Amino acid sequence: MSQESEYSAGQIQVLEGLEAVQKRPAMYVGSTDARGLHHLVYEVVDNSIDEALAGYCDAIEVTLNDDDSVTIRDDGRGIPVDTHEEYDRPAVEVIMTVLHAGGKFDSKSYQVSGGLHGVGVSVVNALSKWLEVEIKRDGGVWRHRFDHGEPEGDIERVRDMEPGEETGTEITFWPNGGIFEATAFDYSTLRSRLRELAFLNPGVEIALRDERIENGESVVFEYQGGIREFVAYLNETRETLHDEVVYFEGDDEGVHVEVAIQATAGVQGSIHAFANNINTREGGTHLTGFKTALTRVINDYAAENGLLSDLDGTLKGEDIREGLTAVVSVKHPDPQFEGQTKTKLGNSEVRGIVEGAVHEELATYLEENPDTAKAIVSKAVEAAKARKAAKKAEELTRRKSALESTSLPGKLADCRKRNPADSELFVVEGDSAGGSAKQGRNPDFQAILPIRGKILNVEKHRLDRILENNEIRNLITAIGTGIGEEFEIDDARYHKIILFCDADVDGAHIRTLLLTFLYRHMTPLIEAGYVYAAQPPLYRIRYDGETHDAMTEAERERIVEDVCNGNPTQVQRFKGLGEMNPEQLWDATMDPENRILKRITIEDAAAADRMFSVLMGDAVEPRKQFIKEHAEQAEWIDI
Ligand code: 0RA
Numbered sequence: 001m002s003q004e005s006e007y008s009a010g011q012i013q014v015l016e017g018l019e020a021v022q023k024r025p026a027m028y029v030g031s032t033d034a035r036g037l038h039h040l041v042y043e044v045v046d047n048s049i050d051e052a053l054a055g056y057c058d059a060i061e062v063t064l065n066d067d068d069s070v071t072i073r074d075d076g077r078g079i080p081v082d083t084h085e086e087y088d089r090p091a092v093e094v095i096m097t098v099l100h101a102g103g104k105f106d107s108k109s110y111q112v113s114g115g116l117h118g119v120g121v122s123v124v125n126a127l128s129k130w131l132e133v134e135i136k137r138d139g140g141v142w143r144h145r146f147d148h149g150e151p152e153g154d155i156e157r158v159r160d161m162e163p164g165e166e167t168g169t170e171i172t173f174w175p176n177g178g179i180f181e182a183t184a185f186d187y188s189t190l191r192s193r194l195r196e197l198a199f200l201n202p203g204v205e206i207a208l209r210d211e212r213i214e215n216g217e218s219v220v221f222e223y224q225g226g227i228r229e230f231v232a233y234l235n236e237t238r239e240t241l242h243d244e245v246v247y248f249e250g251d252d253e254g255v256h257v258e259v260a261i262q263a264t265a266g267v268q269g270s271i272h273a274f275a276n277n278i279n280t281r282e283g284g285t286h287l288t289g290f291k292t293a294l295t296r297v298i299n300d301y302a303a304e305n306g307l308l309s310d311l312d313g314t315l316k317g318e319d320i321r322e323g324l325t326a327v328v329s330v331k332h333p334d335p336q337f338e339g340q341t342k343t344k345l346g347n348s349e350v351r352g353i354v355e356g357a358v359h360e361e362l363a364t365y366l367e368e369n370p371d372t373a374k375a376i377v378s379k380a381v382e383a384a385k386a387r388k389a390a391k392k393a394e395e396l397t398r399r400k401s402a403l404e405s406t407s408l409p410g411k412l413a414d415c416r417k418r419n420p421a422d423s424e425l426f427v428v429e430g431d432s433a434g435g436s437a438k439q440g441r442n443p444d445f446q447a448i449l450p451i452r453g454k455i456l457n458v459e460k461h462r463l464d465r466i467l468e469n470n471e472i473r474n475l476i477t478a479i480g481t482g483i484g485e486e487f488e489i490d491d492a493r494y495h496k497i498i499l500f501c502d503a504d505v506d507g508a509h510i511r512t513l514l515l516t517f518l519y520r521h522m523t524p525l526i527e528a529g530y531v532y533a534a535q536p537p538l539y540r541i542r543y544d545g546e547t548h549d550a551m552t553e554a555e556r557e558r559i560v561e562d563v564c565n566g567n568p569t570q571v572q573r574f575k576g577l578g579e580m581n582p583e584q585l586w587d588a589t590m591d592p593e594n595r596i597l598k599r600i601t602i603e604d605a606a607a608a609d610r611m612f613s614v615l616m617g618d619a620v621e622p623r624k625q626f627i628k629e630h631a632e633q634a635e636w637i638d639i
Contacts, residue, residue: 014097018149021099021126025179028123030341035601037180038189040124044072044171045206047121049197049277051076052204053331057168061207062194064185064216068174069130075168078137081155090155092133092144096125097151121171125149127180128173134158136167148176187217192607195221199233200277200329202226227260227327234272234325237614237623239265241323241375246365250357255350256331257357259290261324263376267383267462268520269321270609274329275345278337281527281602284345286330289354291317297362302377312388315380322383324376330354341527390464409474413438415447424496425478426534426590427451429510433577433585437500440582441590447494449478454510458517459616472517483521489528497525498532498597500589502576503551515600516612523602532597536577536589542570549588551596 021028029036029043041062051057057076064070080091087094100120125131126149135142144155161167175183187210198206198221210216223229228245246261273280273287280287295317302308302315330353336346366373408414411434417423425447428434434450441448456469463484466472476483480493499514501507511533518531525531537549539556543564550556560568574580580588589595602608614623 015150017099018097018122018126021123022149022179025127029127032180034182034186034189037175037182038185038193040127040173040175041070041072041185041190042193043124044121045194045197046277048072048074048076048169049201049204052201058203059205059207061209062190063209064187064212065172066212068183069172070185071170071172073168073170075166078135078167078169079133081135081137081142090144092135092142093151093155096122096131096133096144096146097149098122124173127176129176131171131173134170136161136165191219196279197277199223199227199230200274227258227329230327231260231262231325234270234610235262235264236610238325241265241379242372244369244372246362246372248357248361248365250361252353252356253349254333255353257354258329259326259358259362261326263379264323264325265379266323266460266613268459268613269324271321271324271326271328272609274327275337276331276335278343280343280345282339282341282344284338285347285351286328286345286354289351290326290328290358291321293355293358293362295320297359297366298377298380301363301366301373302381307374307377307381311381311384315384316387319384319387320380323379328354386462390462409449409477411450411474412478413443413448415443415445417445420493421495423447423494424498425449425494426498426500427475427514428500428577429502429507430578433500436578436580436582436585437590440586446590447478449474451475451510451514455513455517457513457616458520459612475517479522479525481522481525487522487524489524492525492530495530496532497530498534500534500577503536503538503574504576507576512615516616519602519608519612526600526602529599529601531600533600534589535596535598536580537574540572540574540588541568543568
């Protein structure tokens with residue numbers, strides 16, 4: 001019998017579906033880089049979270065196995081194993097092989113997933129070399145295995161369930177290395193998303209274990225307090241203005257709304273909005289509704305209690321949001337995701353629903369908690385006064401001229417090319433390294449902007465102070481986009497902005513200062529993928545007429561032992577960029593053929609937000625703790 005004739009019409013349809021996913025993986029998981037790879041795990045975890053939201057599952061466990069596979073286990077009802085009538089195959093096989101089949105089995109109250117998620121576990125199966133599923137259900141333990149998406153034999157009933165044994169699902173998959181550029185899962189990427197999911201789904205226990213190395217890390221998240229604890233966590237290193245996190249929830253037209261708020265003494269506000277557990281980084285109707293109601297409720301309260309007397313006028317939204325940390329989470333039965341990265345909530349009715357909930361619940365909360373209310377209002381009044389003082393002092397005109405000045409900074413050595421897509425800006429630490437970089441560069445497409453010493457810590461100052469800083473003004477004019485609300489990505493003068501800092505602690509600090517500024521005031525530049533960090537080598541080793549660069553101490557040892565047989569001709573240590581001559585700089589760090597650039601990405605806005613406030617804020621102890629916990633990443637900090 002030929003291969004084809006063994007397949008029924010239904011099965012051929014199945015194979016065509018999986019093939020479509022394998023041909024255009026990015027259409028289903030966003031990309032085939034590390035981001036897309038991690039989406040596979042999130043897709044399976046989302047299914048387990050759905051079980052939890054339906055009330056059937058309270059523990060989820062993700063294990064990174066030492067054969068590069070990953071296992072996701074839950075104690076839900078188990079994927080159904082009985083025969084699916086339409087396909088005449090076990091339901092689990094249909095769910096694993098038919099696109100979007102999962103949802104049809106169950107009328108779920110909320111499907112948590114959306115955007116790039118929500119494509120169904122069949123997509124994970126299609127993009128895996130192998131996938132194995134073990135189900136405890138209907139009194140038995142069942143196993144089924146798939147090879148590049150196709151069922152390998154029939155589902156097997158392995159044994160009976162023991163008395164008292166819990167039902168559940170365990171899925172293990174090996175991502176297909178022919179499809180994904182990288183197949184190694186990153187522990188800290190998964191940790192931060194799983195922590196976020198635990199905050200967003202109170203009571204669900206989510207564990208992560210790394211079994212790829214001996215004594216690997218592990219962590220368990222469970223937050224009974226939900227997004228209240230999320231806000232407390234984000235504010236851990238900030239000076240808070242009231243002890244209790246403001247929290248309320250509401251339900252309307254089948255939409256569940258939750259809000260948590262806490263004011264801080266800082267200037268950096270951060271509002272994180274989620275829809276069905278998706279971090280809606282591009283905002284949307286829930287965020288608009290929240291902001292509108294917040295401004296109105298705080299103004300009403302302030303006016304009624306005579307708190308605006310020494311302020312000429314009302315509070316603006318930006319005054320109220322200064323230093324305010326908030327998490328807004330909605331769960332919608334049919335979320336519509338829009339925007340470039342499908343992370344903007346589009347459902348128009350949500351705006352009014354959130355506005356209504358915040359209006360009612362926040363007003364009540366403030367009446368019942370006058371101390372908290374006064375703390376929030378007086379911070380906003382202080383911000384409004386500062387805003388007005390700045391305006392009076394014509395700071396705003398200065399700011400405008402600083403940003404709109406057409407003349408480029410004198411220190412900028414620009415490139416000849418005028419096409420931004422081909423142009424690169426090196427932001428170089430120190431004048432002497434700047435000088436070498438100017439001599440070493442290819443002036444056709446490489447521009448150099450030296451930055452002297454440590455730039456201002458933008459985490460601690462208001463915008464008017466930040467803009468008084470020369471180094472920052474130079475950076476803004478050189479990049480050309482403007483900042484904040486006036487930011488215009490199409491005005492970017494370079495599509496590669498390369499931070500060029502020493503490979504030591506000071507260099508890391510300056511890089512973090514620059515990144516903090518870019519993250520807080522030019523976020524879309526990072527989102528567009530225009531920001532990079534150059535990674536200058538620590539050592540250059542010569543042996544047998546060849547040179548080898550080592551980025552770390554361990555790499556130097558490896559090269560000396562393995563490449564030079566323990567007997568290198570020369571080992572040169574680069575102390576700083578300033579010590580490299582122009583030719584070495586070009587060779588090791590600027591030549592597109594040889595250099596190593598790291599693109600800066602924001603995988604997780606809330607994690608980045610917290611990281612910058614920990615690294616740049618006032619509190620010393622949490623910072624020490626953070627650095628200790630992240631010692632393995634000390635040489636490189638990811639946002
Ligand atoms: C379809 C229907 C039901 C549950 C599931 C799928 C399910 C899928 C996954 C994926 C990972 N863990 C999961 N747990 C459950 C409902 C089954 C019923 O009605 O009993």
